[in-house]
Amino acid sequence: MANTPQAKKRIRRNQARAVVNGNRVGRIRTFIKKVEAALAAGDKAAATTALAEAQPELARGVAKGVLHRNTASRKFSRLTKRLATLG
Template identity: 80%
Template sequence: MANTPQAKKRIRRNERRAEVNGARVSRIRTFVKKAEAALESGDKAAATAAMAQVQPELARGVAKGVVHRNTASRKFSRLTKRLAALA
């Protein structure tokens, strides 16, 4: 249990940050799933539009520190490779 005022404040702050960061990660996952669904359907136009939404979301996640840089790079690379295979 936290004893110092600073430790109590850190606990409160960490709870708020966990909530915000969880929402950010969830939002990124949603966009990635939409892109994967568009790629599965084989619709190149929809897949391209979905990819245009995924890239900034992943970049924002990296900037905010909720997704590792290499993880975002790997996800975007794999999605891009699948998009190129649709041609």
């Protein structure tokens, strides 16, 4: 249990940041799911636009520290590869 004031404040801050970061990760997952849904449907045009929208979200997740840069790079690479094989 936290005894010092700064430890108590740190707990409050961590809880608040966890909510923000969770929302950020959820938003990234939503963008990725849009790309995957378009790929599954075989719609190359929709998949291309969805991938173009997902890429900045992945980059923003890396910049904000909720995703590792290699994770974002791997996800984008695999989605791009799947899009290339679609055509």
